[in-house]
Amino acid sequence: MSDNIAELSVKVNVVDIAETIRGLKAIQREAKKATQALRDLEAAQNERGLTYEQRLEAAGSIDLRDNHRIVTHANGFQSIVPIDPTKLFKATRKEVSE
Template identity: 50%
Template structure:
């Protein structure tokens, strides 16, 4: 948990944030993005081996 305190004049604010679930979610998203990128690279290699086809980069 991250705590941040900031004073602005006579106002004091404390914010507590639980980040472990967010980090876990971001790591899962990163794994899925890497898998999708790998699958796309493999698809492009297959297309190149079989004469191309349409490029979706254009």
């Protein structure tokens, strides 16, 4: 066997690492704030007793069910585009039997 010992020298710029960690922590803080805001929004909507479909209708959302086409862009991304943008979402109404 060979008695050669490999040597590895690494130079690390501590300032760059510290700045990177600070940046990642800032992103994490913003993600936590956004997650909490989403939870608060969902809780507020649920308090009003609206279903998901009712919230879509109330927001005036376009109904994409059987009303969409997929557009492929030159960069490889795809978009879902409504065929009729005036077709709005209507929540299905379930009648309560008495």
